[in-house]
Amino acid sequence: xxxxxxxxxxxxxxxxxxxxxxxxxxxxxxxxxxxxxxxxxxxxxxxxxxxxxxxxxxxxxxxxxxxxxxxxxxxxxxxxxxxxxxxxxxxxxxxxxxxxxxxxxxxxxxxxxxxxxxxxxxxxxxxxxxxxxxxxxxxxxxxxxxxxxxxxxxxxxxxxxxxxxxxxxxxxxxxxxxxxxxxxxxxxxxxxxxxxxxxxxxxxxxxxxxxxxxxxxxxxxxxxxxxxxxxxxxxxxxxxxxxxxxxxxxxxxxxxxxxxxxxxxxxxxxxxxxxxxxxxxxxxxxxxxxxxxxxxxxxxxxxxxxxxxxxxxxxxxxxxxxxxxxxxxxxxxxxxxxxxxxxxxxxxxxxxxxxxxxxxxxxxxxxxxxxxxxxxxxxxxxxxxxx
Amino acid sequence: xxxxxxxxxxxxxxxxxxxxxxxxxxxxxxxxxxxxxxxxxxxxxxxxxxxxxxxxxxxxxxxxxxxxxxxxxxxxxxxxxxxxxxxxxxxxxxxxxxxxxxxxxxxxxxxxxxxxxxxxxxxxxxxxxxxxxxxxxxxxxxxxxxxxxxxxxxxxxxxxxxxxxxxxxxxxxxxxxxxxxxxxxxxxxxxxxxxxxxxxxxxxxxxxxxxxxxxxxxxxxxxxxxxxxxxxxxxxxxxxxxxxxxxxxxxxxxxxxxxxxxxxxxxxxxxxxxxxxxxxxxxxxxxxxxxxxxxxxxxxxxxxxxxxxxxxxxxxxxxxxx
Numbered sequence: 001x002x003x004x005x006x007x008x009x010x011x012x013x014x015x016x017x018x019x020x021x022x023x024x025x026x027x028x029x030x031x032x033x034x035x036x037x038x039x040x041x042x043x044x045x046x047x048x049x050x051x052x053x054x055x056x057x058x059x060x061x062x063x064x065x066x067x068x069x070x071x072x073x074x075x076x077x078x079x080x081x082x083x084x085x086x087x088x089x090x091x092x093x094x095x096x097x098x099x100x101x102x103x104x105x106x107x108x109x110x111x112x113x114x115x116x117x118x119x120x121x122x123x124x125x126x127x128x129x130x131x132x133x134x135x136x137x138x139x140x141x142x143x144x145x146x147x148x149x150x151x152x153x154x155x156x157x158x159x160x161x162x163x164x165x166x167x168x169x170x171x172x173x174x175x176x177x178x179x180x181x182x183x184x185x186x187x188x189x190x191x192x193x194x195x196x197x198x199x200x201x202x203x204x205x206x207x208x209x210x211x212x213x214x215x216x217x218x219x220x221x222x223x224x225x226x227x228x229x230x231x232x233x234x235x236x237x238x239x240x241x242x243x244x245x246x247x248x249x250x251x252x253x254x255x256x257x258x259x260x261x262x263x264x265x266x267x268x269x270x271x272x273x274x275x276x277x278x279x280x281x282x283x284x285x286x287x288x289x290x291x292x293x294x295x296x297x298x299x300x301x302x303x304x305x306x307x308x309x310x311x312x313x314x315x316x317x318x319x320x321x322x323x324x325x326x327x328x329x330x331x332x333x334x335x336x337x338x339x340x341x342x343x344x345x346x347x348x349x350x351x352x353x354x355x356x357x358x359x360x361x362x363x364x365x366x367x368x369x370x371x372x373x374x375x376x377x378x379x380x381x382x383x384x385x386x387x
Numbered sequence: 388x389x390x391x392x393x394x395x396x397x398x399x400x401x402x403x404x405x406x407x408x409x410x411x412x413x414x415x416x417x418x419x420x421x422x423x424x425x426x427x428x429x430x431x432x433x434x435x436x437x438x439x440x441x442x443x444x445x446x447x448x449x450x451x452x453x454x455x456x457x458x459x460x461x462x463x464x465x466x467x468x469x470x471x472x473x474x475x476x477x478x479x480x481x482x483x484x485x486x487x488x489x490x491x492x493x494x495x496x497x498x499x500x501x502x503x504x505x506x507x508x509x510x511x512x513x514x515x516x517x518x519x520x521x522x523x524x525x526x527x528x529x530x531x532x533x534x535x536x537x538x539x540x541x542x543x544x545x546x547x548x549x550x551x552x553x554x555x556x557x558x559x560x561x562x563x564x565x566x567x568x569x570x571x572x573x574x575x576x577x578x579x580x581x582x583x584x585x586x587x588x589x590x591x592x593x594x595x596x597x598x599x600x601x602x603x604x605x606x607x608x609x610x611x612x613x614x615x616x617x618x619x620x621x622x623x624x625x626x627x628x629x630x631x632x633x634x635x636x637x638x639x640x641x642x643x644x645x646x647x648x649x650x651x652x653x654x655x656x657x658x659x660x661x662x663x664x665x666x667x668x669x670x671x672x673x674x675x676x677x678x679x680x681x682x683x684x685x686x687x688x689x690x691x692x693x694x695x696x697x698x699x700x701x702x703x704x705x706x707x708x709x
Contacts (some may be wrong), residue, residue, distance in 0.1 A: 022518045030600040044522070044675055133600045135671030139591030141600070143668050146421040212592045212670045215677050368522065369674045372600045 018042070022368075026055045030133045030372040033382030037359070039371065046371065049363045051356065056386040064346035069095050069313040072343075074170030076333075079348060080384035081167060082125055085118040086326035087333075087348075087384070088172040093253060094322035094335040095174045095343075099315040106299040107176035108255040113292040114162070114171055115254075115324070116285040117155050117189075120196060122327035123278050123285075124152035127203065130275075130376035134216050144203065151199050154192040161185055174313050176302025186293050193286050200282055207275075217272040221362045221374035224269060233355045235329025236281065237378060240274035242267035247325040259291045271377040314341050328352050328379055350384035395477075395487050402476055405653070406623045407438040409660060416661060417668045448612035453515060456609065460514030465610065465617035468507025471500045472624035479631050480555045482641045482648035493554035494546060497632060498539050501587075504625060505531045508596070511618070512606035523605030526675055527596040531587065533682035538583035540690035544576040545636040547697045558640035565639040572697050577637050579690050584633060585663055586682070588626045592670040593678055600672075630659040 025036035034055035040048040060079055064072055076091040077084030089111055096103060103111075128148030135141025156166045163169040163179055171178055207213045223233070228241035238245060246263040248256045264280035266273035304313065315337040323332040329351030338344040355378050363371055411426065415433070418425025430436025452461065478493040490496050505527060512524020546552055548569065549560035567577045586593040597605040607618050634640060634655035641648030673681070 020518060020522075022522075024601075029603060041522075044526075131671060135591060135600075139594065139667055139672060140670040141672075143417075143421050146423065150422060206669070210670065212673045215673050216671055367674055367676060368601050369595070369598065369672070 019047070024371065026052075030375065032129065032375060032380055033385075035356075035380070035382055035385070037371065039368070041368065044367045044369075046364055046366055046368065049360050049371075051359055053353075053356070053382070053385050056382045058387065060387040061346050061348060064091075064343060066342065068341040069174050069315060069343070070341075072346075073172050073174075074168065077168040077170065078383060079350065079387050080326065080328070080331065080352070080381050082381045082383075083118050083122040083327045084168050085114045085171060086324055086331050088169065089115060089254070090322055090324045090326075090331045090333040091335070091346075092172040092174055093324065094320050094333040095313075095315050095337070097320035097322050098318040098335060098337045099174070101175050102303050103176055103254070104300045104303055105255065105297050107301045107303075109258075109292050109296050110177050110181070110301065111172065111254045112256060112259070113189075113289060113296075114159070114169075116288045116292070117158065119285045119327045120282060120289075121152050121155040121159075123282055124148045124155070124196075126278060126327070126376075126379045128152075130373075130379070131207070133372040133376035134213065140210075140212075144206070147199070147203065151196050154195065158185070158189055158192060161188070173302065173304075174315075175304035176300070178302075180301045181296075186296075189289065190293060193289050197283070197286055200279065204279060214272070216369075216373055217275055217377075218268075218270055220271045220366065220370050221377060222268070222270045223358060223362055225267075227358070227361055228269070231354070231358050231361060233329065233358050234351050235326065235355070236274050236277040237355055237358065238329065239263065239265045240277045241269040247323055247330055251323070253322070253324060258295070259288050261288050261291075271373055274377045312341070314339065315343070323349070326351050328381065328384070329355060331384075348384075348387050350387060352378075352380040352382070352384040353387075356380050356385055391487065398476060398487060399473060402473065402624060402627070403620070406620060406627050407442065409623055409627055410441075410619075411435070411438045412657070412660075413664050416664055420665075420668050442616065445616035446613055450612040450614065451609075453517070453609050455516045457514040457516060460510050461609070462514075462614075464507050464511035464514055465614045465621070466507070467510055468504055469617050469621040469624070471503040471507075472621045472628060475500045475625075475628045476631075478554060479628070479635070480558065480640070481652050483555065485649060489553060489555050492552045494542060494552050494557070494632075494636075497554070497628075498535075498542060501625065501628065502531065502535050504621065507621070508606055511610070515606070515609035517609050519602040519604075519608050520606045523596045523598065523602045523608075526598075527589070527606065529675065530589070530593065530595060530678060530682075533679050534583050534586035534593075534686075537579060537682060537686040537690045538587050540687070540694050541576055541580040541583050542632065542636060543694055544572065544690075544697050547694070547701050548572070550701070554635050554640075558635055558642065561639040561642060565637065565642070567637040572693065572700065573637070575693055576690075576697075577633075579686060579693065580633060580637065581659070581662060581666075582686060583690075584629050584659075585666060586678070588629060588663065589622070590626075590663060591667045592673045594667075594672055595675050595678060598672060626660065626663070627656065630656040630663070633659040 020041045022039045022041055024039055025031040026034040036052040038050040039046050067075060073088045073092055076087045079087045128145035131141040131144035159169060160166045161182055163171050223241045225242045228238050228243055244265050249263055261284045264277045266276050317337060317339045319336040321332060321334045323330050331351050332349030334347040335343050336345040363374060415425045426434035426437035428434055429440045475497050477487045478490050478496050480489055508527050509524045512520040545557055545566045548566055549557040551557060566573045589596050607615060610618055634652060638655040641652040643651035
């Protein structure tokens with residue numbers, strides 16, 4: 001920590017002088033992983049917050065240099081383990097961009113299908129854990145949490161039928177996808193989506209008519225439009241603050257331009273706005289899933305079928321940056337290939353990492369209870385923060 | 388004398404048993420709300436031995452005292468927390484003549500002793516020498532001071548209607564009409580009473596002292612084993628006691644057709660307990676400043692006005708208005 005600027009803590013001017021420094025994490029019920037916040041308190045009010053990350057560092061970028069293009073996608077899913085499909089897709093897209101590899105339309109559609117299902121599953125987890133943060137494991141929060149897990153389970157079952165795995169899939173590969181839809185999967189998927197759509201109405205009516213919930217969510221953790229753009233947050237946070245940006249529409253990849261969907265946006269910038277953005281995103285994802293299932297073309301699922309050994313995929317010399325709209329925002333992968341079976345260098349841009357950097361700007365001035373509400377609405381996944 | 392001792396002994400054990408099983412009732416009830424099954428494995432049918440298994444587990448767990456704790460305060464706190472919860476049962480009449488002491492100021496005794504638990508709670512938070520526990524006990528003091536007042540005011544409305552502080556007399560005054568059915572006043576007072584009950588029992592949405600998403604477990608974060616069990620027992624006993632008070636004040640205590648008095652009484656107490664549990668498992672926790680604001684700005688003026696209106700009405704009815 002040689003650079004003093006890097007250690008500068010954003011502090012709030014406050015009249016009192018009796019301060020308490022309290023640790024939240026790395027082991028904490030609402031840390032959403034292993035994250036440490038050093039809070040300076042004046043009574044219940046937070047005057048400064050210092051975040052410490054790195055507890056889940058697993059040398060992903062170095063690992064990317066030692067694994068081949070065929071091996072790494074299934075490891076890439078471990079960066080953001082809540083939305084594993086997204087990070088796999090990013091890596092594969094970057095490799096395809098360098099190699100100028102064509103992907104069959106069916107494979108592109110399948111990628112969109114799993115990406116959107118993953119978004120629904122990830123948002124289910126977010127809603128559950130956020131309510132858990134607001135309402136506690138021994139209260140209404142736990143009720144919403146268990147409801148959300150019930151719905152997330154349906155999508156995990158679908159993924160299990162598709163790939164054989166429930167959390168880390170290894171579905172994508174350079175040139176296409178590894179698996180095609182099994183018999184009857186589309187019908188099951190349609191049923192699940194109808195079911196989730198109905199349940200979403202139930203959550204909304206349970207939460208949005210609940211005064212306690214509104215008290216906790218509205219006006220808490222306000223991110224202004226300028227701040228959002230300066231800090232570089234992404235995804236639902238950015239759109240909750242009134243910046244209309246979504247890679248799926250602004251820079252379409254994997255045939256997103258073929259589908260008709262809206263980009264939800266709110267202008268208030270508080271926790272409730274972020275909640276609304278995500279709730280509407282659920283609906284848009286469901287819409288996209290339905291469109292994919294309707295318009296899924298026949299054809300091959302990969303342009304490089306019959307992979308015999310893991311070293312077979314070779315990418316010509318070059319470099320590329322691919323980005324994908326993950327559930328938490330822009331997930332990017334910068335890849336430098338040297339013509340061999342392994343990349344020369346790889347760099348991840350995690351959405352959670354950049355989103356987390358908003359905390360010192362918005363947390364001071366709030367009460368202790370709001371820290372967890374804000375943390376939950378930021379929705380970080382620490383596998384992606386630390387990598 | 389001997390009769391009193393025997394009654395107290397039987398009552399104490401009955402209460403422990405009832406409270407132990409209240410945890411089971413709550414867990415099953417919450418499980419149904421959350422589309423789960425709840426405890427199922429220990430004891431057939433439906434895991435009915437679960438509370439016993441939990442008690443044994445807590446008994447044989449290691450008792451950890453933090454190195455920096457203030458030992459006497461830390462060790463004493465669970466007991467100081469537990470005693471008032473049991474003491475308040477002394478005045479609860481389960482049926483005519485079935486109770487330890489039917490004091491003529493029964494409700495006053497009940498309210499006074501029940502607010503003593505804050506002492507134990509604060510001792511626990513202070514003695515643990517833990518920042519989470521300290522914050523939690525500070526919150527506890529704030530909250531209990533704020534909510535005892537509307538709680539007492541709401542409890543005084545049935546007293547005014549019955550014209551007595553004796554709990555059995557309040558029940559007898561409901562012979563014709565339970566106070567919860569008393570036009571307008573009864574319902575408003577009941578709602579205020581339930582809200583204040585939830586707050587004084589520290590349950591969601593007012594459970595800022597436990598607040599496990601922020602303060603891990605609040606004032607009991609450093610407690611383990613039997614001391615933790617004592618705190619849990621005290622909390623549920625207190626909850627049961629307040630449910631009993633609600634049944635006495637608003638639901639006509641032991642009055643009811645067919646079944647014996649104590650059965651009616653316990654059923655009514657259970658009803659209030661389940662009402663509170665229902666709220667608990669469907670609300671999110673509100674923030675400390677919102678809790679205090681709600682108490683001082685909404686609940687306190689509302690109960691005060693209601694109390695004055697009730698007093699006026701009672702005076703008008705008895706023809707004593709000057």
